[in-house]
Amino acid sequence: MKRKNKKEIEFICPKCKTKESIPTKIVEMLDSMDQSGDTSVPPRFDCMNCNGKMVPIYYIGVKGQVYEYHENNLK
C-alpha cells in the first residue's frame, strides 16, 4: 500500500522546536528543484525564530524516499 503525503507537511526546527505547516506542493517543488542528487537530506526551510533549519517530521519525497524526524537523531 502506498503512503501519501497530507496536504501540508509539518516541519520542526531541531534547535528551538518551532513547528510550522508548509503546503506539500511547495515542499515538493523545492524537493524536485534540488539537483544535488543527495536524497539523504530532506527539503529544509530556514527557521523564523533562530538560525536553524526546519526539517519535515514526516514527508515522502518526490523520488519516493521517506524522511522522518526523530528527537534522538539529534547530536
Ligand SMILES: [Zn+2]
Ligand atoms: Zn528555530
